[in-house]
Amino acid sequence: MADKELARVRGRFVEKVSKALIKQLLDDLLEDRLLNDGETDSVLEDNTGKADMARCLIDMVRRKGDRASRKMIQHLENRDPTLHSELGLTCKPTPGEIPAPQNQHAWSNSLVTTTDSFWNEKRKSKDVYAVSDESLRSRVALLITNRNFANERLTRKGAEKDEENMEKLLRSLGYEVVKHNDLTAQVLHTFAEHPKLRDTDSVFVVIMSHGKRECVFGVNHSEENKDEFPVDNIYRHLGPQECPALMNKPKIIIIQACRGETGGSVLVSDSASAKVVSDDVSQQLPANGGGKIVDDAIRYVHKEKDFISLLSSTPAHATC
Incomplete structure (x- = not known):
């Protein structure tokens, strides 16, 4: 019986489980309707320490019988397989029960956190960037969204939704989000002086705008007024020379902008006599003229498809 399994590992569960995992298990059991709101609140609010919370949770579930106990064991295995294995838990289905399919991963609209x-384990590894409790509290990200341009034809309709989703993601990862909207090309200078950069363990810089190969456009950009921010300036402003506070820290740059005016795909045919039909992606699929072209033999492929490029130096720098 599953409740006896929980009784067997009770002491080690109380010792090893984390407070975050306790909350996750409570959420799972609440969603299964095996616990109610009052019971979950009782576990968290009526107990001062992590160990007392763990004792309260496992005893509460055990008293509910085999089904609730089996569900908790299953959730523990999904949430923290390592702890589940260390406890040596087993949960055989009762007669007539169909076991749940293994290795099925459902999509989620919320961030799925890693196991404790x-x-x-990774925090203690010498092969990863150092992360401390202080650095987690000091995480900071820059989010720039250019939607409304002086030239109204360039208005990026729907950009506010991208901004909303990106901000949600960054905040769920623990970053304070410094937001700017509808900027000209002068902005990154001030971010490089943000007071939290000294203590953060990493930085995200997200820029969403129009652009071309080596530049992102400010909102005043036009043919006459080149309001451009060179992408290389990001590396200069946040590099060790101008921003020593970020030395030896990951700096993740995300740019949502065009890098030119031509399409990135070509229209190709499976026919041996016509490898490329057109490199103009605006062209419609050609009509079937006299049976010479078969519609389902024509498709778009990316121009840089299947390339892997390894360069010995970063742009504009000599190979040492």
């Missing part, structure tokens, strides 16, 4: 054991 994996997180703690």
